[in-house]
Amino acid sequence: MNYFNYFTEIEEHFQRARQTGTFLLSPLDWALIEVWKDSGVPLEAALKGIDRAFEKWHARKRRARMVNALAYCSQEVLSAAREMSGESEPQSRKAQAAFSPGELAEFFRTNAALVRQAAKSASPAAATVFVQTAESLEKLAGAGDAGELPDLESVEQRLTVLEERMIAAVTHQLDEDAMLAARQEMDRAMAPYRGKMTADQLSLLEKQFLQRKCFETAGLPRLSLFYLK
Numbered sequence: 001m002n003y004f005n006y007f008t009e010i011e012e013h014f015q016r017a018r019q020t021g022t023f024l025l026s027p028l029d030w031a032l033i034e035v036w037k038d039s040g041v042p043l044e045a046a047l048k049g050i051d052r053a054f055e056k057w058h059a060r061k062r063r064a065r066m067v068n069a070l071a072y073c074s075q076e077v078l079s080a081a082r083e084m085s086g087e088s089e090p091q092s093r094k095a096q097a098a099f100s101p102g103e104l105a106e107f108f109r110t111n112a113a114l115v116r117q118a119a120k121s122a123s124p125a126a127a128t129v130f131v132q133t134a135e136s137l138e139k140l141a142g143a144g145d146a147g148e149l150p151d152l153e154s155v156e157q158r159l160t161v162l163e164e165r166m167i168a169a170v171t172h173q174l175d176e177d178a179m180l181a182a183r184q185e186m187d188r189a190m191a192p193y194r195g196k197m198t199a200d201q202l203s204l205l206e207k208q209f210l211q212r213k214c215f216e217t218a219g220l221p222r223l224s225l226f227y228l229k
Contacts, residue, residue: 017054028189029070031208041081049077105144107228112137114221126169159223170214182213
């Protein structure tokens with residue numbers, strides 16, 4: 001299994017468990033998946049937790065509404081992750097992701113072009129950061145073409161640093177009204193689930209949700225290899 005398909009695997013598994021065909025995840029759902037990924041929740045635990053949540057839902061005698069959010073599965077996913085915490089790290093996590101150097105180079109090159117495009121409408125300070133990010137991505141693309149990329153863990157660490165710099169730049173250029181609108185949208189989306197998550201989980205989810213909104217507002221791509229499908 002290609003562990004860097006974390007997002008896609010969870011999305012497709014949730015759709016299958018829901019048994020209603022294609023179902024588009026919400027920004028909150030995607031932020032939650034990112035929280036699980038950043039918290040080290042194994043992919044196997046996420047899939048197992050989704051299955052358990054739907055098994056319990058189907059076992060109910062009365063089902064008032066359909067499951068319309070991945071957050072419904074959150075408690076079972078975290079429970080499965082705790083059960084696995086004493087086990088050895090899943091083999092899928094240890095294995096190198098099944099990406100060819102060419103696929104990686106194309107991913108970096110495509111994202112570099114998107115970041116350069118976003119720089120055209122950014123503030124001068126943000127544009128400088130975006131252009132520097134694009135240049136770093138182009139260097140990675142060149143290394144991929146030459147078959148000289150370092151190990152994927154090191155690549156992912158560098159991509160994380162680049163994303164964090166862009167997030168800081170985007171946040172600085174957004175005005176008060178834009179940030180307020182994003183927070184209000186987040187509060188509406190999270191309202192049904194606040195009683196089902198711990199304070200730490202909610203804090204991480206809020207952070208990821210706002211970060212995703214910043215990227216969307218600025219027209220920026222996500223750089224992590226977890227987004228390479």
